[in-house]
Amino acid sequence: MKPSLRYADTRDAEAIAAIADSVLAASIALDSPRLRRILAQKRALVAAAAGEVLGFCDSFLTKNALGEPRLELDLLAVAPSARGMGIGSALVAAAVIRAERLGAANLRALVRTSNAPMQAICRRAGLARSQSVGSLNVCWDSAAPSAPSAARSAHLIPVETLIYSGIWLEGNLSQPALDAAEALRRQKGAELTGTVLPHGHAEAAELLRANGFQALGDYHWWSLTL
Ligand SMILES: CC(C)(COP(=O)(O)OP(=O)(O)OC[C@H]1O[C@@H](n2cnc3c(N)ncnc32)[C@H](O)[C@@H]1OP(=O)(O)O)[C@@H](O)C(=O)NCCC(=O)NCCS
Structure with a gap:
């Protein structure tokens, strides 16, 4: 039977958690308020056949540094x-349609x-691959002081995903930028801060290490302008 796509709701929580556990080794707490909020937002898509959920794709809007809506x-x-x-x-084709409907710029x-299958x-x-490879860096609990500081070049994006709440940090990395991210993480009660650092920035990589970030591997951004 051909799977059909629909937005996930609360009845899909267990199936989504089971697939996330077995496929992504990611734990989703079924009683988490975040999961309830995300499912209520009708933003995650599931593919189901004969009543069985076979896959899912979550996406959500953020704003880029220019303030334009972007679907992640x-x-x-x-x-x-x-x-x-x-x-x-x-699922990805449906997310592209969702991005267009939401008026996302990209x-x-x-x-x-x-990840060859995902690249395919x-x-x-129609997504294009970034030229540069970036290292995904994540920090669960920074030693940085949490005093808010002026970091004009930092773009901080609070996010709630199915597996964590966090602050994404974009733009030029500096100690004030990391301090601002950490202050926002604590203010929001978020679990982690993450940033993608293009290869070849040794000083910024050292700054991240000094602030307790761990490099989790190499990634490309794939993007589509809408
Ligand atoms: C990535 C994933 C979602 C793909 O799901 P799927 O339903 O099998 O995807 P599709 O059937 O639509 O397509 C898979 C594509 O990968 C290709 N593919 C599969 N294995 C491949 C491999 N080892 N090397 C290259 N391409 C591969 C297939 O040929 C197909 O491409 P094509 O349609 O151009 O031929 C699934 O493999 C998965 O859950 N992986 C683990 C989680 C993951 O990586 N998620 C993405 C994180 S960003």
Whole structure:
């Protein structure tokens, strides 16, 4: 039976958590208020056949540094038994339509450089790969002082995803920028701060390490201008 796509709601929580656990090794607490909020927002898509959820794709709006709306293609996962049938591609195509409907200026996804299936899906959906490779850096609990500071070049984006709440940091990295991110993380009660640092910025990489960030691997941005 061909899977159909629909927006996830509370009845899908267990299936989404089970797929996230087995495919992404990510834990989603079923009783978390964040999960309830995300499902209530009708933003995550599921692919289901015969009443069984086979995959999901979450996406949400942020603003880029110019203040334009941008759709972030976040978690995407398909159960191993249902792969290679076009479900991942269909979920991404539906997210592109959602981005257009929401008036987003563009859509983007952060994809591991080694993730060939996801790269194939992005290419098929018309997304273009960034020239530079970036290292994803995440900090769960910074030692940085939390005093708010002026960091004009820092662009801070509070996010709630299915697996964490966090602050994304974009723009030029500096100690004031990291301090501002940490202050916002504490203010929001968010779990982590994350940033993607293009390769070749040794000083900024050292600054991140000194502030307790861990490098989690190499990624490309894939994006589509709408
Ligand atoms: C990525 C994922 C969602 C794809 O789901 P899917 O339903 O199998 O995707 P589709 O069937 O639409 O397409 C898979 C594409 O990957 C290609 N592919 C599969 N394995 C591949 C490999 N080892 N090397 C290159 N391409 C590969 C397929 O050929 C297909 O591309 P095509 O349609 O151009 O031929 C699924 O593999 C998954 O859940 N992976 C783990 C989680 C993950 O990586 N999520 C994305 C994080 S950004």
